[in-house]
Amino acid sequence: MTEADPLPGIERLSLNQITLNNLTLKECAGLCVKHGIRWMAPWRHRVQEIGVAESSRILRESGLGVSSLCRGGFFPASTPAERLARIDDNRRAIDEAAELGALSLVLVCGPAPDRDIDSARAMVADGIAAILPHARERGVRLGIEPLHPMYAADRSVIVTLAEALDLALQFEPAHAGVVIDVFHVWWDPRLYEDIRRASGRILSYHVSDWAVPLPGILTGRSMMGDGVIQLRRIRKAVEESGYGGPIEVEILNQALWDRAPDCVLQETMQRYLDFV
């Protein structure tokens, strides 16, 4: 590679905890330290198992940076009471992200409670507006993540980078941006145009791959290099748009979860170097 096109070093690799889904936060942090990994992205259910104070202590003492916290969101709901409960939960997620020192809180925005997708999209915008003052107060950045359209019915009505970005642009740049995960956006004919448009708003970058046949729906992701995604091309576009932070490996895949975490982490590091 020429100096004009440097590959990302292992120091930018962040392990999203779901990739080693069977490990507790402490076990996952220990394995990262063992392999010289510098960043980790914990999930809230694993943080809550031991509490945020203990989680924060473990990560700090491990010397691990927290690239993001997964996840807030899920704003749409049938009743005002339920929507308020979701907003309260997001405020707690913001508190957790602040205490962990996470670079961003990932927002998976949630599905429609009925067939009305437009109303659900409006509830997402309202929900983010409602929690933004708390994010500002706690110094937390909210990362709106578009999910692949195959999750539109059960996980997120926000399904394209254009849509996530248009939403983020309604809020102040210091506290709202987008999360780009290649698995969710690789297919989009507008992808590179929207990555350029997202300059200054990219808060997090996630990698995995799209294999054929897809190994599942929720658990459909594969190790980098095993699929069709143009990983180097998308990573370069994201960097040209100004993002130079951690690169999270987030793979939900039952076959990986069934293997020894130590081996999966070694393979993750090699695939990151070879393909990202």
Add this chain to the structure above:
Amino acid sequence: MTEADPLPGIERLSLNQITLNNLTLKECAGLCVKHGIRWMAPWRHRVQEIGVAESSRILRESGLGVSSLCRGGFFPASTPAERLARIDDNRRAIDEAAELGALSLVLVCGPAPDRDIDSARAMVADGIAAILPHARERGVRLGIEPLHPMYAADRSVIVTLAEALDLALQFEPAHAGVVIDVFHVWWDPRLYEDIRRASGRILSYHVSDWAVPLPGILTGRSMMGDGVIQLRRIRKAVEESGYGGPIEVEILNQALWDRAPDCVLQETMQRYLDFV
């Protein structure tokens, strides 16, 4: 319902043959006649089992209109020779569509032969340009169908209505348009804007539903009413954009294929009346 908002009558229902996947063309046509259905959309492999002349005779004598022929497309390939072979096959599909009197030939455009999705998209445009003179000569309309992005890696690099329409607009209106299938496009934040923009170019309209959880990937479609798609809203938008032709029911679903075709067809008719 008011006269301003009439529901589509059963006379617009077309049975896409894949919905009753176990039946031959003759069996499927016979069942349509038994239930008073006026339109059918045959698949090429079923046409080829008995030949296009015999298929045409059966459909004509059954009094069934042919709403579309499934399918041409699959243009991208690794070598020029293979791409030419695909174009030849599409010319044969045009001949079959002409002989069957199909209102359109559906184009499922095909995946990239490697990771290069932009080149594959260019091969699709080149492929359509190459077959258009033959379509003009035979009086056949080519319907470019955007497929759901979850099929981008193995079935179609054309994944949004915007993309399909932009492609169709490069060619003469008399011979190139789009196919709108709710299963493929329902999630799109730009859907209604693009349906308006597609006025005069909508050649075919397909219905099914998106159930949660999805029963499969290729076989992920469900009976209308069993999922989250706003069927009445999309159908009205398509009509307001000028389309008043047959409404094809196209459901790929293993559980439906395992049931008695006669019962599935009765349910299809009732669900069409209740939900489309």
